[in-house]
Amino acid sequence: MTKIVAANFKTNHTKKTTKSYLESLEKKLLASDKIYIFPTPIALCENNFKHLKVGTQNAYPILNGAFTGEVGLESLKELDIKTILIGHSERRNILGESQKFCAEKFDFFAKEDFEIIYCVGEDISIREKGVENVKKFIKTQFENIPVQYPKLIIAYEPIWAIGSGMSASAEQIQQTHSFIKEISPAPVLYGGSVNIKNIAEILNIQEVDGVLVGSASLNIDSFYKIIQEARNK
Numbered sequence: 001m002t003k004i005v006a007a008n009f010k011t012n013h014t015k016k017t018t019k020s021y022l023e024s025l026e027k028k029l030l031a032s033d034k035i036y037i038f039p040t041p042i043a044l045c046e047n048n049f050k051h052l053k054v055g056t057q058n059a060y061p062i063l064n065g066a067f068t069g070e071v072g073l074e075s076l077k078e079l080d081i082k083t084i085l086i087g088h089s090e091r092r093n094i095l096g097e098s099q100k101f102c103a104e105k106f107d108f109f110a111k112e113d114f115e116i117i118y119c120v121g122e123d124i125s126i127r128e129k130g131v132e133n134v135k136k137f138i139k140t141q142f143e144n145i146p147v148q149y150p151k152l153i154i155a156y157e158p159i160w161a162i163g164s165g166m167s168a169s170a171e172q173i174q175q176t177h178s179f180i181k182e183i184s185p186a187p188v189l190y191g192g193s194v195n196i197k198n199i200a201e202i203l204n205i206q207e208v209d210g211v212l213v214g215s216a217s218l219n220i221d222s223f224y225k226i227i228q229e230a231r232n233k
């Protein structure tokens with residue numbers, strides 16, 4: 001089974017460079033690939049590609065209204081975007097999104113039948129206190145989340161591994177994914193310093209259903225190498 005490969009561009013790439021990236025990538029893809037791209041909001045474009053899905057990194061749980069700087073459902077509908085990232089650690093920690101708000105967002109977009117990539121992951125202080133502590137923390141990130149939602153994909157992204165160049169070890173990934181799989185039947189992606197050097201090892205872990213890639217997705221050649229590794233895993 002081909003594994004899922006998702007790219008989170010975060011605050012990188014412009015409207016122009018995103019457009020050319022998507023068009024070039026689309027030409028390389030096969031019907032069996034499972035690819036998601038999350039461009040920065042201003043670069044969001046029509047989700048009308050055959051072999052890849054364009055999703056939004058964020059949106060406000062509202063059709064439209066007075067929420068300065070936020071993107072509403074109405075704009076996403078116009079672009080036919082039906083996939084959203086919720087709970088990314090950068091939104092939880094930098095933008096101050098609480099578990100309660102993540103759950104509200106989840107509820108809103110689930111009612112709209114969105115595919116939801118829901119992110120969880122502990123910081124280094126929790127990891128240093130041991131596995132049981134990690135499990136306890138991750139459980140709190142599922143509070144009020146309907147874990148049986150059929151269009152749910154979970155991403156396990158330990159904060160200390162994001163952008164650090166140091167991914168979690170195979171054992172840590174295996175252990176945490178197994179725990180998450182006890183909570184939900186959804187596929188579980190791993191994210192945190194995934195790159196062309198470690199992708200094969202990560203995808204070989206049975207409990208890994210795919211990857212959510214940040215920095216290594218920004219260059220199309222390196223991202224395509226990751227996609228190639230994911231085929232027939």
Ligand code: 13P
Pocket residue numbers: 008088157161162163164165191192193194212213214215216
């Ligand atoms: P990096 O791949 O840059 O570590 O980012 C991971 C991530 O946060 C994807 O959502």
